[in-house]
Amino acid sequence: MSDLQDYDLDQPISGTGLRQGLTSYGDTHFSLFLRKVFIKAAGYGEDALSRPIVGIINTGSGFNACHANVPQLVEAVKRGVQLHGGLAIEFPTISLHESFAAPTSMFLRNLMAMDTEEMIKAQPLDVCVMIGGCDKTVPAQLMGGISANKPVLPLVTGPMMPGSFRGQRLGACTDCRNSWAAYRRAELDIEDINGINEELAPTVGTCGVMGTASTIACMVVALGLMPFKGASAPAVSSARLRVAEETGRMAVAAASKIEERRPQAVLSKESFLNAIVVLQAIGGSTNAVVHLMAIINRHPAVTGEISLHTFDEIGKTTPLLVDLKPSGDNYMNDFHNAGGMLALLHTLRPLLHLGAKTITGETLGEKLDATPFKPFPYSKELIRSLSDPVYPHSALIVLYGNLAPGGAVLKAAASKDRHLLEYEGPAAVFENTADLSQRIDRDDLEVTKDSVLVLKGIGPIGNPGMPEAGVIPIPRKLQGVSDMLRISDGRMSGTAGGTIVLHVSPESAMVDSPFGVLQDGDVIRCSLSQRRLDVAVSDAELASRIAARKELWEAQGQHCLGKRVVGEQRRGYRGLYESCVNQAGEGADFDFLTARGPSEMR
Ligand code: FES
Ligand code: MG
Numbered sequence: 001m002s003d004l005q006d007y008d009l010d011q012p013i014s015g016t017g018l019r020q021g022l023t024s025y026g027d028t029h030f031s032l033f034l035r036k037v038f039i040k041a042a043g044y045g046e047d048a049l050s051r052p053i054v055g056i057i058n059t060g061s062g063f064n065a066c067h068a069n070v071p072q073l074v075e076a077v078k079r080g081v082q083l084h085g086g087l088a089i090e091f092p093t094i095s096l097h098e099s100f101a102a103p104t105s106m107f108l109r110n111l112m113a114m115d116t117e118e119m120i121k122a123q124p125l126d127v128c129v130m131i132g133g134c135d136k137t138v139p140a141q142l143m144g145g146i147s148a149n150k151p152v153l154p155l156v157t158g159p160m161m162p163g164s165f166r167g168q169r170l171g172a173c174t175d176c177r178n179s180w181a182a183y184r185r186a187e188l189d190i191e192d193i194n195g196i197n198e199e200l201a202p203t204v205g206t207c208g209v210m211g212t213a214s215t216i217a218c219m220v221v222a223l224g225l226m227p228f229k230g231a232s233a234p235a236v237s238s239a240r241l242r243v244a245e246e247t248g249r250m251a252v253a254a255a256s257k258i259e260e261r262r263p264q265a266v267l268s269k270e271s272f273l274n275a276i277v278v279l280q281a282i283g284g285s286t287n288a289v290v291h292l293m294a295i296i297n298r299h300p301a302v303t304g305e306i307s308l309h310t311f312d313e314i315g316k317t318t319p320l321l322v323d324l325k326p327s328g329d330n331y332m333n334d335f336h337n338a339g340g341m342l343a344l345l346h347t348l349r350p351l352l353h354l355g356a357k358t359i360t361g362e363t364l365g366e367k368l369d370a371t372p373f374k375p376f377p378y379s380k381e382l383i384r385s386l387s388d389p390v391y392p393h394s395a396l397i398v399l400y401g402n403l404a405p406g407g408a409v410l411k412a413a414a415s416k417d418r419h420l421l422e423y424e425g426p427a428a429v430f431e432n433t434a435d436l437s438q439r440i441d442r443d444d445l446e447v448t449k450d451s452v453l454v455l456k457g458i459g460p461i462g463n464p465g466m467p468e469a470g471v472i473p474i475p476r477k478l479q480g481v482s483d484m485l486r487i488s489d490g491r492m493s494g495t496a497g498g499t500i501v502l503h504v505s506p507e508s509a510m511v512d513s514p515f516g517v518l519q520d521g522d523v524i525r526c527s528l529s530q531r532r533l534d535v536a537v538s539d540a541e542l543a544s545r546i547a548a549r550k551e552l553w554e555a556q557g558q559h560c561l562g563k564r565v566v567g568e569q570r571r572g573y574r575g576l577y578e579s580c581v582n583q584a585g586e587g588a589d590f591d592f593l594t595a596r597g598p599s600e601m602r
Contacts, residue, residue, distance in 0.1 A: 007033055017053045018124045035124070044087070051087040052255035054248065055125030057116065057141065059132055061095035066134035066213065067157050068204035069235050076241040077129050077155065080248020086255060088248065093119055096136050106491070107465025109136040109143075109291075110581070110590050111573060116144030117593075125150070126255045129247055133157030133205070133235075135212040135494070138220065139291035142263075146298040147593065151254040151261035153359060154225050155247045156217045158235035159208045159332035163199030165192075171208035171332075172201045173495040174325040177471075205235025208332045209325040211494035215284030216291060221341040222278040223271050224358025225263075228345070228371065232336035239336075254359060261359060269305045270353035272296050274364065276311055277351050280318035281344065283327035283395040283413045285494025286502050290466075294587025300595040308407040308585050312398040312531065318351055319389030320413050323382055326497045327413045328390055330382055338382035339373055346373045347383060394528075399501065401534040402542065403514055403524065406505030407585045408487075408533055410526075414497035417483035421499065421528040425452045425485065426521050427535075432457035433469055441476040449481045452524045456516060458490030459507025460581045460588040461564050464574060468493045470502045485526055487533070489515060489584075501526065501533060503584035510583075511553075511563045517545035 007029045018039065022031040039049060056077050060070035074090050081088035094112045096105040120128050128148075130141040133156045145152035162171040170179070179200070183193045206213035217231035227246055233239035254261040272292065279288050289311055297303045322344065324330050345352065345368060354365030362370070375383075384390055395413035415421055428451040430436040436455055439445055447453070453472045460466045470492035474481050486500050489507035508516030514535070518524075523536040535542075550560075558565055570578060580590040580598075591598045 017051075017126055018049055020124050021122060048087050051085060052126045052252060053124060054081045054086045054088045054251045054255065055120065055123060055128040056088055056090040057119075057128060057130045057132075058090045058092050059095040059137060061097070063100040064095045064097040064134060065201070065204055066097055066206045067095055067131075067137075069157055069240070070131055072241060073131055073155060073157065073244045076244035077131075077248040077251075080245035081252055082248075084249050084252040086248075086252035089125065091119065091123065096140070097134050098136075103463070104465035104467050105134070105136040106467075106588070107577065109140045110577070110593065112137065112140035113143040113147075113589075113593070116141050117148045118144075120145065120148035120150055120152070126258060127151040127153070127251045127261070129153045129155055129251050131155045131157065133213055135206075135216070135287065138213070138216045139295060142220070142295045143298050143589065143593070146263045146267070146295065149262045149264050151251075151258060151359070152225075152263055153247050153251050153254065154220050155244055156206070156213070156220070156226070156230065158205050158233050158237070158240045159214055160201055160205035161203045161234055161236060161333055162208050162331045163202035165196050165199045169331065170196060170199050171325065173207050173211060173493065174209045174497075176200050177493075177496055203234075203236045207495055209495050210282055210284060210322065210327065210332070212285040212287040212291075213494075214332050215279065215282060215288045215494055218278050218282055218284065218341055218344075219275040219288060219292065222275045222345070223267060224356060224364055224367075225266070228342040229336075229340060232332055232340035234333050234336065250360060257361065260361065264299060264301065266357050266359055267299060267302070268356060269302050270356040272302060272306055273310070273314065274352050274356055276306075276314045277318050277348055278344070279311070280315045280393075280395050281320060281348055282322045282324070283320045283391065283411070286396060286409050286411050287491055287494050289396065289409050290491065290503065290584050290588055293585065294589040297587050297589060297594045297596070303595045308398045308409070311396060312394070315394040315396055317393065318395075319386060319393050320391035320395040321347060321384045321386070321389050323384065323390050326495055327395065334382055338379040339375070342371060342373050343375065343379050343383045347385060350386070397528060397531060399526065399531050399533040401532040402537075402539070403487075403518070403533045403535045404504045405514070406583055408501050408504040410499070410501045410528070411497070412528055415483070415499040416497060417499060420483060420485045421526070423452075423485050424523060424525045425450045427452050427454045427518055427524050429454045429518055429520050430456065430472070433463065433467070436469075436472065440473055443477055445475055445477065446520065447475050447478065449478055449484070451484065452526075453484055453486045454518055454524075455486070455488040455490065456508035456518070458488055459505075459509055460584060461578055462489065462507055462509035464577055464581075466491050466584065466588060468496075470500050471496045471498055485524075487524065487526075491584075504533075505583045505585050506563075507583065509565050511550055511560060511565060512546060514542050514546070517542060517549055
């Protein structure tokens with residue numbers, strides 16, 4: 001409890017609430033006196049200031065429709081806090097929306113993580129409720145929250161409702177892509193596409209399919225940091241407001257046991273293994289692999305215990321159970337109506353580590369025991385049983401091989417042409433996104449339906465922020481082909497599908513990247529059964545191409561920083577980003593922010 005009753009000079013200043021982190025003017029008692037002057041300027045009385053202080057991160061922004069309900073959520077959290085004897089104080093941090101953050105919101109995720117960490121640390125709050133939602137925001141908040149290590153409670157804004165066009169349900173953003181592709185094929189006219197545009201995001205909230213935002217929200221419940229309904233209650237529902245009020249109550253409870261509720265104390269290796277089981281069972285976004293690795297690598301006791309390999313191993317024994325777009329047919333509000341994460345976690349019980357702790361102090365198993373769930377016909381349709389899955393296992397797989405010594409990720413469940421999962425074909429290589437957009441639709445492009453499309457230069461460093469350009473469009477001259485094997489060092493949206501190999505590491509901008517020296521016509525082999533991604537080029541030939549490329553770069557005066565190539569040296573955040581971001585398999589975090597500190601890479 002914070003205690004501001006006096007400035008007794010005989011008492012050392014310590015403890016929580018307003019007394020923590022006092023600026024020293026050489027007289028800490030004076031610092032407390034001064035802090036009280038200014039907090040009183042905001043209208044707080046002594047009684048209010050004697051309560052545990054719950055900070056609430058407000059990420060509302062006019063540029064973030066996914067967060068447009070944040071003001072109502074803040075009010076509901078405050079109600080929960082104040083009904084249970086705490087003092088709620090909101091404050092802003094950066095807000096990131098997918099469509100309004102250039103060059104990508106991923107480029108700014110680490111900045112938001114730094115903002116979150118430093119503001120939680122700097123300000124005199126006991127516990128923090130972190131309101132996020134849109135794709136990169138919740139990972140950023142978890143990364144920062146774990147590093148700050150004060151008790152943190154994530155609260156997501158919740159999914160938007162689906163829309164409807166001529167009797168067909170629509171939802172951002174799987175249907176954004178499908179509809180746009182149909183318009184490009186002239187199956188829809190301008191009137192149709194304009195009508196669809198009005199309906200794709202009919203309410204505030206995050207994308208209404210199992211994209212990145214929904215995936216992360218489900219994983220946060222599996223981590224034990226949010227109520228069961230916290231992932232799926234629609235953004236515009238009263239249930240969402242009740243989750244917010246409940247979060248306020250839980251925050252005050254956490255303030256009475258601060259040491260035990262710190263994220264580094266609550267979260268263990270088992271918590272993260274549970275999150276990965278859920279990721280596989282929901283057929284979640286490939287982006288979640290990058291984010292979860294970044295989150296794990298912020299935790300001093302878990303970093304090094306989980307790697308990309310762990311995701312693949314868990315996938316081998318975890319079926320895909322949830323029938324949601326993009327892997328299935330339904331929307332997040334359907335998942336909510338079918339029982340949401342409560343139903344899913346009960347179904348997954350045999351695969352979960354039930355002894356993992358949660359933010360309430362109970363174990364996950366105890367929480368499930370206290371909240372039974374009885375399946376009903378609709379719930380069984382949307383959330384299948386272990387014996388009747390949507391997809392048997394390995395929704396997300398990890399590939400290694402001479403083309404990706406550091407690993408690559410493939411969402412096998414979203415493949416549209418399954419023979420591409422065991423495939424060999426000649427590469428059609430694009431050096432970067434500019435090269436791609438210049439040549440992809442040209443009639444003289446050397447490509448056939450058997451080619452493997454390769455896009456370089458979209459990794460964490462190569463195109464800062466690792467854009468979601470991994471879904472390389474099918475060349476216009478191949479009319480009628482609906483899927484091809486496509487490989488890049490970038491990401492794809494969680495709402496997209498196809499046979500798409502992503503996050504190839506080391507990325508092409510790294511000096512020693514075999515992917516970076518791939519050439520047109522090189523024969524690529526991808527095997528799901530063997531988890532391999534190889535190119536039929538000898539080690540000696542790859543080494544000689546790598547050496548020749550390095551020489552060329554040096555001759556061109558490119559700036560090499562250890563193993564990375566960063567073009568011209570930049571100032572500001574971009575300079576920091578290019579010199580410190582690590583590879584996708586490590587989370588694309590800044591190396592100096594990880595629990596292990598700067599890597600040898602630079
Ligand atoms: Fe925000 Fe999809 S754009 S969650
Ligand atoms: Mg997205």
